[in-house]
Amino acid sequence: xxxxxxxxxxxxxxxxxxxxxxxxxxxxxxxxxxxxxxxxxxxxxxxxxxxxxxxxxxxxxxxxxxxxxxxxxxxxxxxxxxxxxxxxxxxxxxxxxxxxxxxxxxxxxxxxxxxxxxxxxxxxxxxxxxxxxxxxxxxxxxxxxxxxxxxxxxxxxxxxxxxxxxxxxxxxxxxxxxxxxxxxxxxxxxxxxxxxxxxxxxxxxxxxxxxxxxxxxxxxxxxxxxxxxxxxxxxxxxxxxxxxxxxxxxxxxxxxxxxxxxxxxxxxxxxxxxxxx
Numbered sequence: 371x372x373x374x375x376x377x378x379x380x381x382x383x384x385x386x387x388x389x390x391x392x393x394x395x396x397x398x399x400x401x402x403x404x405x406x407x408x409x410x411x412x413x414x415x416x417x418x419x420x421x422x423x424x425x426x427x428x429x430x431x432x433x434x435x436x437x438x439x440x441x442x443x444x445x446x447x448x449x450x451x452x453x454x455x456x457x458x459x460x461x462x463x464x465x466x467x468x469x470x471x472x473x474x475x476x477x478x479x480x481x482x483x484x485x486x487x488x489x490x491x492x493x494x495x496x497x498x499x500x501x502x503x504x505x506x507x508x509x510x511x512x513x514x515x516x517x518x519x520x521x522x523x524x525x526x527x528x529x530x531x532x533x534x535x536x537x538x539x540x541x542x543x544x545x546x547x548x549x550x551x552x553x554x555x556x557x558x559x560x561x562x563x564x565x566x567x568x569x570x571x572x573x574x575x576x577x578x579x580x581x582x583x584x585x586x587x588x589x590x591x592x593x594x595x596x597x598x599x600x601x602x603x604x605x606x607x608x609x610x611x612x613x614x615x616x617x618x619x620x621x622x623x624x625x626x627x628x629x630x631x632x633x634x635x636x637x638x639x640x641x642x643x644x645x646x647x
Contacts, residue, residue, distance in 0.1 A: 394427060394461075422464050429457030430494050440498045452497035454490075462487030515560050523553055525577050529584050536591055544604055548611045552576070555618040569618070576614045583607060 401419050433453030440446045466483030473479055526549045533545040559569065583606050590599035 419464060422460055426457040426460035429453040433457060433497055434494055437495065437498055446502045448498045448501050454494050454497045458487050458490035461490050519556055519560060522556060522573055526552065529580050532584050532588065544607055548607055551611055552614060555615055559618050572617050579610055
């Protein structure tokens with residue numbers, strides 16, 4: 371509850387940015403008066419100053435948005451153009467030019483320009499100047515692959531549990547063998563993230579067909595059609611597993627791995643599963 375209350379008291383970063391930009395816009399009001407006072411040269415100067423001012427605000431606004439996106443990511447590159455720094459520099463230049471009309475020496479206008487530049491940096495912060503290194507790209511790909519394999523394994527495990535609930539030892543054994551074979555090959559093939567992405571549609575199709583076969587078996591289990599449904603389930607699941615394993619082996623060949631490599635990885639994963647069990 372304490373965290374919720376404190377987060378409510380703190381305005382969002384976008385609101386703070388808009389408030390700061392709004393205050394700076396009020397500071398431009400004297401420039402607007404110059405458009406309607408004095409000779410045309412004065413009006414032209416006011417237009418030029420407003421253009422510089424608008425560009426400075428635009429650079430700061432974009433720089434803050436880019437910095438927020440940079441902070442939200444674990445891995446990001448620093449922007450090539452430090453927009454907040456450039457925008458603050460333009461504001462400092464504008465302050466120096468405006469102050470130059472009121473002082474004989476350039477020292478004071480220059481000091482005021484530096485002060486304006488510093489205050490802008492203090493208000494809106496600095497740009498990210500270095501790349502942010504998060505987890506290596508290869509590690510992130512492997513993590514995503516493992517998460518996908520976990521979801522597939524969970525889906526097949528749910529189907530195996532539904533079959534086991536029927537109390538038929540032979541069907542349970544067949545379903546578990548299907549799960550071990552499919553997941554063993556998935557672990558072997560998914561070592562290449564590109565090949566794993568190519569298998570999304572075949573995996574989705576496999577899970578859909580397995581779910582339909584389970585539903586048909588369960589629907590007929592308490593009827594006179596149980597023996598026929600049982601034989602049909604064994605035949606369909608066996609064919610489904612063989613077809614899926616054949617597709618995975620082809621995927622291994624497509625990624626440049628020969629049959630020996632795929633079978634070796636498959637054997638290794640199956641041995642690891644048995645040791646864990």
